[in-house]
Amino acid sequence: MQLPDAEQLVNQLIAQLRPLAGPGTGLVGIRSGGAWLAERMHSALGLTTPLGTLDISFYRDDFSRIGLHPAVEPSNIPFEVDGCSIILVDDVLYTGRTVRAAMNELFDYGRPASIHLAVLVDRGGRELPIAAQSVGARLALLPEQNIQLNQDSSGRFSLSLHRVEEN
Amino acid sequence: MENPQLNQHGELRHLLSIEGLPAGIVRHILDTAESFVAVAEREVKKVPLLRGKAIFNLFFENSTRTRTTFEIAAKRLSADVVNLNIGASSQSKGETLLDTVDNLAAMQADMFIVRHGQSGASHLIARHVAPHIHVINAGDGRHAHPTQGLLDMFTIRRYKQDFTRLRVAIVGDVLHSRVARSEIHALNVLGVPEIRVIAPKTLLPAEVEQMGVHVYHDMIKGLKDVDAVIMLRLQNERMRGALLPSAHEYYKYYGFTKDKLAHAKPDAIVMHPGPMNRGIEIESGVADGGQSVILPQVTFGIAVRMAVMSILAGS
Incomplete structure (x- = not known):
């Protein structure tokens, strides 16, 4: 399967988000892929509100089955969430469970005016009623396929496909 | 021997002691x-x-x-x-x-x-x-x-970052202190190169050196150039036994005063697991001073x- 060029997708996504970017817009990336993308978007959109990152490990719904993620990092939302219009960024939208967790976490910081979801790739397979308003590319992938965002040392993005490892 | 704290996947199942933890x-x-x-x-x-x-x-x-x-x-x-x-x-x-x-x-x-x-x-x-x-x-x-030992390690890391270049002193009643034992194990596990214990002979366990510590009976020598000082609570009940002559004499030799703190590094941090006995093991000027991290510990x-x-x- 021919994967789209991630750099091109990021630029498309930035163009889609430009009309939303105002002085009161908060940008939040979900660690790790979403946080990389959000960093790029933050400077490209010239946002003045500092960039936020979320590590959703404490909000996952599979904690009782698989335990705590081995490398939790602190979440950091360096702006007032109450009343803020937030763009939430992730690399891949799949089941919707990560976005559910991220929204729950955001609400523990305050009550945002709105949340707009932007993802680089929507691969289908939703298990929750969640949809992204801005999407770089829609791909139809099989359950045993895993798509991953990579960032090289110069900051360039690329996408790669892997087989899901059986447990 | 099987470690009762770990499950068959090597994950932490119970936290009983820092001793033996990877x-x-x-x-x-x-x-x-x-x-x-x-x-x-x-x-x-x-x-x-x-x-x-x-x-x-x-x-x-x-x-x-x-x-x-x-x-x-x-x-x-x-x-x-x-x-x-x-x-x-x-x-x-x-x-x-x-x-x-x-x-x-x-x-x-x-x-x-x-x-x-x-x-x-x-x-x-x-x-x-x-x-x-x-x-x-x-x-x-x-x-x-163990959780006290771990929170002390967390506090040290917050202020000093790298464990492998530190000199840490533990002062006071090591003999009766489960906190001191947990701290010594934790400092060793994390690779602190020099751990000192400072106490009178009567308040040290036999063969404490076996735990990988250097023993000092003179507090001023023991504090020289340390990066962190962990005070232990002197349990009042010990004063009544034969272990110590008097609270006054203990304070003179092992009470943590500003004069003694001056022998540690200028940026040394001062810790205490609480509750503190002011005027018995620690002077208020030290407990409330700029180098104290006793409340952040909590x-x-x-x-x-x-x-x-x-x-x-x-x-």
């Missing part, structure tokens, strides 16, 4: 605690990790601070907490320790936080409980107080206990 697990606890410090700075200081879990604080010995910080930690993880002051109830009616535990397990307990005057009490409970129940030792006799203690509970509950 360095990776200790670091994982400290790293996870960093994220919980960030949670405590938010408007809503709770996360939903342990929703629906029942955590029992089983305190057979009095403690306000430790019990409270465990209670706050459990509540911030959204667990249900039950505090039991056992000394005042069943045991006085003759129930055995394990019968008490079985009864609480029948009330669907998921985790026991145990403080007991007898060394090994939490080990006994950990070996007895069903596989899904986790045990945290919150202090057993003179043996161990705050960090909640984050460290949240980290331990969530790692155990997820194993």
Whole structure:
């Protein structure tokens, strides 16, 4: 399967988000892929509100089955969430469970005016009623396929496909 | 020998002692605690990790601070907490320790936080409980107080970053201190190259050097160029025994005064597990001074206990 060029997708996504970017817009990336993308978007959109990152490990719904993620990092939302219009960024939208967790976490910081979801790739397979308003590319992938965002040392993005490892 | 603290996958199942814990697990606890410090700075200081879990604080010995910080930690993880002051109830009616535990397990307990005057009490409970129940030792006799040891390590890392270049002194009643034992094990596991204990001979365990520490009886020599000083509480009851001549004389030689602090590095941090005896082991000028991190220790203690509970509950 021919994967789209991630750099091109990021630029498309930035163009889609430009009309939303105002002085009161908060940008939040979900660690790790979403946080990389959000960093790029933050400077490209010239946002003045500092960039936020979320590590959703404490909000996952599979904690009782698989335990705590081995490398939790602190979440950091360096702006007032109450009343803020937030763009939430992730690399891949799949089941919707990560976005559910991220929204729950955001609400523990305050009550945002709105949340707009932007993802680089929507691969289908939703298990929750969640949809992204801005999407770089829609791909139809099989359950045993895993798509991953990579960032090289110069900051360039690329996408790669892997087989899901059986447990 | 099998380590009762780990499950068959090598994950932490109970926290009973820092002795014998792999360095990776200790670091994982400290790293996870960093994220919980960030949670405590938010408007809503709770996360939903342990929703629906029942955590029992089983305190057979009095403690306000430790019990409270465990209670706050459990509540911030959204667990249900039950505090039991056992000394005042069943045991006085003759129930055995394990019968008490079985009864609480029948009330669907998921985790026991145990403080007991007898060394090994939490080990006994950990070996007895069903596989899904986790045990945290919150202090057993003179043996161990691992979460205190861990929160002290967290505090040192927050202010000093790299453990492998540090000189740390522990001062006071090492003989009776489970806190000192846990700290010495933790400092060794994390690779602190020079651990000093400073105390009169009567307050040191026999062959304390075997634990990998340097012994000083002269506090001024012992404090020279250290990066962190951990004071221990002098238990008043010891003063009545033959171990010490008088509180006044103890303060003269081992009381932590500003004059003595001047021999440590200028940026040395001052720690104390509490409760402090001002004017007995520490001068107010030191306890409240610019180098004191005694109150941050309390705050960090909640984050460290949240980290331990969530790692155990997820194993």
